[in-house]
Amino acid sequence: MTDAEQEFQKVLSRVDVKPWTLYTDGASNVNGTGLGLVLKSPQGDMIAQLICCDFKATKNEAEYEALIIGLTIAKDMKIKKIDVNCNLLLVVNHVKGSYEAKDPKMVAYLDITKGLTNYFDNFSIEQVPRENNVKADALAGLGAVFKNLNLNNIPVVHIMKPAMERLALGTKTMTLDQHNDDTSENIDNWI
Structure with missing residues (x-):
């Protein structure tokens, strides 16, 4: 033990x-x-x-x-x-x-x-x-x-701010925290 x-x-x-x-x-x-x-x-x-x-x-x-x-x-x-x-x-x-x-x-x-x-x-x-x-x-x-x-693995994505605030940031690259294997991915032009 x-x-x-x-x-x-x-x-x-x-x-x-x-x-x-x-x-x-x-x-x-x-x-x-x-x-x-x-x-x-x-x-x-x-x-x-x-x-x-x-x-x-x-x-x-x-x-x-x-x-x-x-x-x-x-x-x-x-x-x-x-x-x-x-x-x-x-x-x-x-x-x-x-x-x-x-x-x-x-x-x-x-x-x-x-x-x-x-x-x-x-x-x-x-x-x-x-x-x-x-x-x-x-x-x-x-x-x-x-x-x-036939889905075995679905990542859970947490969006920290609403779209209006994300767009106001003036960036085309957003980072979303995915709580699937504790990884983080950059998603380009995802909107």
Whole structure:
């Protein structure tokens, strides 16, 4: 185990450690099935995942898939306290025991989820409105269409100023920071 891993485990084992927060969402439409996860540390750092599924799933199944993968990632990171936010009331109430899962697939998903939740010292799950789960929702939606677009790598470009201000600078060469492999490219006459 590296020094960084040992330090991480020491921090996670402290009694006063606040819980991590997991935001999950699943999308299923004619384009495909996608999952979105955002795992937020107590300090506010975020790990985001966009997942494209190579299988068809219903909305409920996609929501469970996102929850299961999110909990698995948290478990693999040895996180022991987690608060989950999911916008599908059915899944939340299944996990809380408020609703009974009757469909065989839902029963199987619930069993897997319950098995994962047993790992955590502190586990809670709440239903949140879609507007409070925007990042996971956006990632899930993208995941549903990426498979059919054959795109594996899309750079994220951050434009620091609106076009009016960039044009007022009087230059034809603009530099855009791309957060893809921490590279920066000059783009000549890109406007």
